[in-house]
Amino acid sequence: NAGVTQTPKFQVLKTGQSMTLQCAQDMNHNSMYWYRQDPGMGLRLIYYSASEGTTDKGEVPNGYNVSRLNKREFSLRLESAAPSQTSVYFCASSVSIGNQPQHFGDGTRLSIL
Amino acid sequence: QKEVEQDPGPLSVPEGAIVSLNCTYSNSAFQYFMWYRQYSRKGPELLMYTYSSGNKEDGRFTAQVDKSSKYISLFIRDSQPSDSATYLCATSRGTGNQFYFGTGTSLTVIP
Numbered sequence: 001n002a003g004v005t006q007t008p009k010f011q012v013l014k015t016g017q018s019m020t021l022q023c024a025q026d027m028n029h030n031s032m033y034w035y036r037q038d039p040g041m042g043l044r045l046i047y048y049s050a051s052e053g054t055t056d057k058g059e060v061p062n063g064y065n066v067s068r069l070n071k072r073e074f075s076l077r078l079e080s081a082a083p084s085q086t087s088v089y090f091c092a093s094s095v096s097i098g099n100q101p102q103h104f105g106d107g108t109r110l111s112i113l
Numbered sequence: 114q115k116e117v118e119q120d121p122g123p124l125s126v127p128e129g130a131i132v133s134l135n136c137t138y139s140n141s142a143f144q145y146f147m148w149y150r151q152y153s154r155k156g157p158e159l160l161m162y163t164y165s166s167g168n169k170e171d172g173r174f175t176a177q178v179d180k181s182s183k184y185i186s187l188f189i190r191d192s193q194p195s196d197s198a199t200y201l202c203a204t205s206r207g208t209g210n211q212f213y214f215g216t217g218t219s220l221t222v223i224p
Contacts, residue, residue: 004156042216043157043201090156099145099164099207101130104156 002026004105006091012111013081021076021108023091031097032074033058034066036087037107043090049074050097081112116140117200119215128224132189136202136215139183143204143213144208146178148187151199151217158202192222 007022025032034046045058047066055066063085065077074093078085088109092102121137126132134148145164149157161176162167175188176177185202199217 038167040216043214046209099205100143101147101162102158103159104149106154106156109154 004091004093004103006089006105008108009095009106010109011018012113014113015077017081018077019081020078021089021091023105024073024105025091025093026072027103028040028071028095029093029095029103030071031094031100031110032068033092033094033102034064034074034076035090035092036085036089038087045083046076048097053098057063060103068106083112086110086112116213117184117202117204117215119218121216121218123219123221125221125223126192128192128194128222130192130222131141131193132187132196132222134187134189134200134202134218134220136185137183138185138204138213140206141180142206144187144207145205146176147203147212148174148176148185149201149203149214151201153198157201188208194222197221 004025030051035040035043044060049055049068052071067075088107090104090107092104094100094102115207117138148161150160151157163176166178167181173190177186197217201217203212205212
């Protein structure tokens with residue numbers, strides 16, 4: 001089983017460039033999430049989608065947008081990348097929001113110069 | 114104060130040792146507790162998922178929750194070099210969107 005698949009695995013951008021991180025899950029989960037992981041900061045929630053057709057802000061949404069394309073896919077867009085957005089980005093999914101454990105992809109390592 | 118506090122380590126033990134990993138949390142409303150294992154350059158992998166207080170065992174792993182002291186633990190028996198990873202604790206109320214993650218404890222098991 002693939003679980004949660006993220007593309008690309010690595011990316012280097014210049015300040016001001018835009019890009020979209022892709023995420024797809026094959027577990028028929030309703031809820032999907034985007035996190036960033038920085039040293040000493042742990043996982044911080046950027047945006048989430050409780051179910052298809054809904055998206056909401058998390059703890060650190062500024063500079064990002066998301067699209068829940070369908071039940072399987074949830075993308076994260078950086079419109080104008082900044083060096084502060086250099087991080088490892090993880091997508092996760094869960095059966096439903098609230099009390100169900102989240103399952104993670106292997107991340108996208110993003111460097112912004 | 115962070116919602117979840119976790120000693121970052123690093124922790125280094127010999128193969129075969131019993132490992133104890135711990136977290137504390139601040140909010141008595143938290144009901145669900147998880148432990149994740151994260152290998153280098155990989156995503157967090159769910160190890161244990163428990164509800165409320167008590168123990169849960171799965172093979173060499175035991176998760177323990179003490180809600181009276183707001184303390185959660187993961188014990189690893191007969192530790193193996195393949196257990197070398199970063200371990201993250203997490204908790205949630207069970208409603209709403211928010212899971213709270215610890216910053217992770219780095220564990221190395223020396224052959």
